Amino acid sequence: MKKISETEQTILQLATDLIQTRGVNGFSYAEIATVMGIKKASIHYYFPKKQDLIAKVLDRYNQSFVTELERIRAKKDDFAQHLQDFVKLYRRNLESGKICLCSMLATEHYSLSESINQSVQDFFQLNIQWLQGLFEEENLFSHQAEDFFATVQGAQLIANSTGDLTHFDQLLTDKIKTIQKK
Incomplete structure (x- = not known):
């Protein structure tokens, strides 16, 4: 790797x-250049187009x-702890x-390239497959893993918009307890 x-x-x-706080359309190269004290051209040297920058950010993430x-997964924790650690991410x-x-x-x-959108979908699929592996080991249905992932995503959006993690924590704690009872 270079x-x-x-x-x-x-x-x-x-x-x-910036992407994680404002989104792709919420920042510019000029803003990054100002923060770093460099010229925009320096950013274009590394990332000729914004899509190039986004692709590299996404790959690293x-x-x-x-x-x-x-x-x-390498930790020998129980099912619930694995789910809690996933939520912590x-x-x-x-x-x-x-x-x-x-x-x-x-x-x-809508404002991203097909390849970036595919990478985003691949990320979501990776999460679901990882969760399905955990759920299958507990003899739970794979659709429950998808349901859990959707719950994490939704709780995250609500917590981000309200700035309050209480709902996020409570919802996912309850969700894990409910899954364990099945």
Whole structure:
């Protein structure tokens, strides 16, 4: 893998944060350049088009998320703990005033390229398949994994719009308890 420069890393981190808080259409190269104290041309050097920047941000986010899922799965915790750890991945963003990158990108799919939209769909499918693996080990139906994922997504959107994690926490705690009873 090609080593990226400190400037490129900073651009990617700022873009990630901005997409997760405002969306793709809520920031510009000029804004990133101002924060970094560089010229817009410097950003265009690394990412000629905004879609190039978004694609790289998405790729890094997806790789990081997969690593987190593997870390959770490697732990010898019980089913409920695995689900709680999965929920924490989404909660962490909310604690920082952000939302899952792919959730935000999904809301802006009309302004994104087909390849970016496909990567977002792949991310969601990866989440569902990972959850289905957990659910199948507990002899639960795979559609329950899809239901759980949809609940996490919806709770995340509500918590982000209200700025209150109480509902998010309570809803998902109750959901996990309900699943365990089945």
